[in-house]
Amino acid sequence: MNNTIQKYLTQTHNFNNEFIIQAIHCYLVHLLVSLMRSNYSFNGEPTTPCSSKGATSSQAKALTTTIINHLRLGRLGKAVSVLFSAPVPVHFALYAHLFRICASNKAIVEVRKVESHLVSFAPTPPVFLLNRAIEAYGKCGCLVDARELFDEMPQRDGGSWNAMVTAYSQNGYAGKALAVFSDMHKSGVFAAEVTFAGVLASCASTLALWLSRQVHALVLKYGFGGNVILGSSLVDVYGKCRRMGDARRMFDEIERPNAVTWNVIVRRNLEMGNGKESVFLFFKMICLNARPLTFTVSNALVACSSFRGFREGIQIHGLIIKINFEEDEVVSCSLIDVYAKCGDLVCARTIFDLLSTKNLIHWTSMVSGYAMSGKTRQAREIFDRMPERSVVSWNAMLAGYAHNSQWDEAMELINLMCNNMRDTDRVTVSLILNVSAGLSDLELGKQVHGYMYRHGFYSDLSVANALLDMYGKCGNLRKARAWFYEMSYFRDMVSWNALLSSYARHKMSEEALVIFWEMQQEVTPSKFTFATLLAVCANIFACEQGKQIHGFLIRNGYDLDIVIRGALVDMYSKCRLLEYSLNVFIGTSVKDVVLWNSLMLGCYHNKQSEAILKLFELMKEDGVKPDSTTFQAVLLACISQGCVKLGRQYFNSLSQDYFIIPQLEHYESMIKLYGLHGFFDELEDFVEKMPFQPTAPMLGRVFDSSKEYNNTRLGKWASVLLQSFGQVDTSLLVDFGTFLVSQIAEYCSDTKYFTRAKYCREVDLLKVLELMNTYIIRAHQFFEL
DNA sequence: CTAGGGTTAG
Numbered sequence: 001m002n003n004t005i006q007k008y009l010t011q012t013h014n015f016n017n018e019f020i021i022q023a024i025h026c027y028l029v030h031l032l033v034s035l036m037r038s039n040y041s042f043n044g045e046p047t048t049p050c051s052s053k054g055a056t057s058s059q060a061k062a063l064t065t066t067i068i069n070h071l072r073l074g075r076l077g078k079a080v081s082v083l084f085s086a087p088v089p090v091h092f093a094l095y096a097h098l099f100r101i102c103a104s105n106k107a108i109v110e111v112r113k114v115e116s117h118l119v120s121f122a123p124t125p126p127v128f129l130l131n132r133a134i135e136a137y138g139k140c141g142c143l144v145d146a147r148e149l150f151d152e153m154p155q156r157d158g159g160s161w162n163a164m165v166t167a168y169s170q171n172g173y174a175g176k177a178l179a180v181f182s183d184m185h186k187s188g189v190f191a192a193e194v195t196f197a198g199v200l201a202s203c204a205s206t207l208a209l210w211l212s213r214q215v216h217a218l219v220l221k222y223g224f225g226g227n228v229i230l231g232s233s234l235v236d237v238y239g240k241c242r243r244m245g246d247a248r249r250m251f252d253e254i255e256r257p258n259a260v261t262w263n264v265i266v267r268r269n270l271e272m273g274n275g276k277e278s279v280f281l282f283f284k285m286i287c288l289n290a291r292p293l294t295f296t297v298s299n300a301l302v303a304c305s306s307f308r309g310f311r312e313g314i315q316i317h318g319l320i321i322k323i324n325f326e327e328d329e330v331v332s333c334s335l336i337d338v339y340a341k342c343g344d345l346v347c348a349r350t351i352f353d354l355l356s357t358k359n360l361i362h363w364t365s366m367v368s369g370y371a372m373s374g375k376t377r378q379a380r381e382i383f384d385r386m387p388e389r390s391v392v393s394w395n396a397m398l399a400g401y402a403h404n405s406q407w408d409e410a411m412e413l414i415n416l417m418c419n420n421m422r423d424t425d426r427v428t429v430s431l432i433l434n435v436s437a438g439l440s441d442l443e444l445g446k447q448v449h450g451y452m453y454r455h456g457f458y459s460d461l462s463v464a465n466a467l468l469d470m471y472g473k474c475g476n477l478r479k480a481r482a483w484f485y486e487m488s489y490f491r492d493m494v495s496w497n498a499l500l501s502s503y504a505r506h507k508m509s510e511e512a513l514v515i516f517w518e519m520q521q522e523v524t525p526s527k528f529t530f531a532t533l534l535a536v537c538a539n540i541f542a543c544e545q546g547k548q549i550h551g552f553l554i555r556n557g558y559d560l561d562i563v564i565r566g567a568l569v570d571m572y573s574k575c576r577l578l579e580y581s582l583n584v585f586i587g588t589s590v591k592d593v594v595l596w597n598s599l600m601l602g603c604y605h606n607k608q609s610e611a612i613l614k615l616f617e618l619m620k621e622d623g624v625k626p627d628s629t630t631f632q633a634v635l636l637a638c639i640s641q642g643c644v645k646l647g648r649q650y651f652n653s654l655s656q657d658y659f660i661i662p663q664l665e666h667y668e669s670m671i672k673l674y675g676l677h678g679f680f681d682e683l684e685d686f687v688e689k690m691p692f693q694p695t696a697p698m699l700g701r702v703f704d705s706s707k708e709y710n711n712t713r714l715g716k717w718a719s720v721l722l723q724s725f726g727q728v729d730t731s732l733l734v735d736f737g738t739f740l741v742s743q744i745a746e747y748c749s750d751t752k753y754f755t756r757a758k759y760c761r762e763v764d765l766l767k768v769l770e771l772m773n774t775y776i777i778r779a780h781q782f783f784e785l
Numbered sequence: 786c787t788a789g790g791g792t793t794a795g
Contacts, residue, residue, distance in 0.1 A: 014789085044787080050791060096786075099786095116791075128786085131786085131787090132786075132787095135787070159786085159787080162787070162788095166787070166788080182789075192787090192788095193787095193788075194787050194788050195787095195788090196787095196788085197787090197788035197789055198787095198788070198789095200788095200789080201789070204789095228789085229788055230788085230789080231789095232789050232790070233789050233790090235789095236789070236790070258789095259790085260789055260790045260791090261789085261790085262790095263790050263791070264789080264790055264791095267790075267791075284786080292789080293793045294791090294793095295792080295793090296790090296791090298791090298793055299791085299793095301793085302793075328789090328793095329792085329793075329794045330791090330792060331793080332793085333792090333793040333794065334793050334794095335793095336793095336794090337793075349786095359793095360794080361792090361793055361794045362793090362794085363794085364794040364795075365793080365794050366794095367795095368794060368795085369794095371795090372795095390794085390795095391795085392794050392795050393794075393795080394795085395794090395795040396793090396794065396795045398795085399795055427795055428795090431795085436791070457791045626787085671790095687786080702789095766789085
């Protein structure tokens, strides 16, 4: 009794007068009872109202009616306080009923009162009612009370142990649940089916595979093998422990799987990355006429998104309409996502527009759908119209800009985000690092580094890898290397690949090979590693090593995806093995624009320009849409083939037919095309109509051609303009750095510089300045300026 | 009288 009073008084949350009054009330009742017991030696056997006699019995009956009336009107608190108006036990069924209602209302105070009434007025409360009390405490999350009662019980039965196991397992104390189960087993108490449910749930959350196998054996030994719920839990345990073979075997053993069983097997397959298997099982379920849960439909849809299963997605959509799941929040969110991820944005939008109520996730799915399909303008429209936004919404929009290399827009959004959003998360931080890398903005990157340090993102692997990538892409290899060593205790293969590709990107090919050697001591290289290594080989003309990697990939059954094939085509063509390139190209069933571009540029490097124009036609026949790089290759072909008119046609169709904005390289190619073949009228006309002032290398090109064809007027014009570039400052060079180096290097016929400049963001500025100056000096000398 | 699964978006 004093325990009960103490409980009220030590309630730390919601400590107010009510508690004190309750405590005093309890205490008074207690005194009254003691008095009655001493006077009337109240010591009945199993105390029920039926066994009591006379006035007590009628009092209990009246009380029961009052309590039940209060309960009918939903007044639990009143019902329980009325209980205390009589110092007599009520019918055990009423106690059980009260415990159950308290549990479902999570009314902890009432549970304590009912328990106190029970133990005060029923001299020997039956074990089953105390078990109900433990269960009620468990449902209210009061494990301390549950455990105290459990420990103080004079007798226990299987139900008591079960109540304790269930209470711990349902409140997330899996370890304690398993410990209680272990004690129970040691005490020789046989577990019931329900107990195993709690035990298996705890095994699943602690990923205790070894214990699960033992429990599995016990389940079979006790003859519960046919229980669907235990079977489903076992499928769940094996699935969560990543033992999909065992999970599947267990699943196949279940004779009549129910909706939950199907949900588990579909979900676990999805989590393990077996999207196709997940969808296959879902269809199997439908074929067996089982009605799926909304979650299962959602899981199947997410599985479709994972492998771009458009046709499967449409079929599931049909089913959704048939079983009337269209308006379900979770299902409709996943449905929009499937259409968006499979690229059918019109359909996604239709579903979105037809929804009677749209939630935050619907809006965000739509933003992400547009953003990741490159339609950032539409994504932004939706984003701006959103009634509310979460971190995920902001991230979706930002990811869209980052994914499509719209760095300025990304930066603007980040600033907006700073003013409108208080919280950021790991994805935001990673994305801002990607933007820093994209803009080569080392200062921004360093700020994020500091932010990470202050806000505890330091030890998050994916954020740490993004930071490493940022330092690498911004060209600060020393920082990258330092951070990489700081990551020693938690880095993974992605970290190694990021470091490797940083060295490769900066053409530090020999160093990259050393890193490759080091990384093999720690992790197993992936296909990303090999794609990078092939680029390294291409850079240092290491055709033997390139061939070895190719062979290694084939021998070890690596998936030669489009990226690897692109790298192979590139490597072979740079190593002057164009036939090898062609073989890889022909062996690729579905060719993308990058692969076509690699082969076309390969032809250019191997002086096979005439093939480029033919390839261009074949590419169009193949239904692949050319991009700006394709046109760069085509224009280069026109230059070396002397196809001036054709070149002009291609340049015009670039913007007119393909809606590609011509880049500096395209303008430069046209100037080279006209200049090299002496088309000065067209050249002048072209330069005049350009939407920007000619750059120094363009003028250099004009100057060169003029010199070649003795066009003094144009040559002078070019060199006068070139003079203004004499005081060229380094900030200008950063903007045009890559471009300048490639032009100057090409002018100097320096292969080393040519290959460097082509892939390198960071350039040797001093070298460029030096080359620029010699160039300008020579111009001056020629025209005696 | 008590059990199992699960929250979609970056």
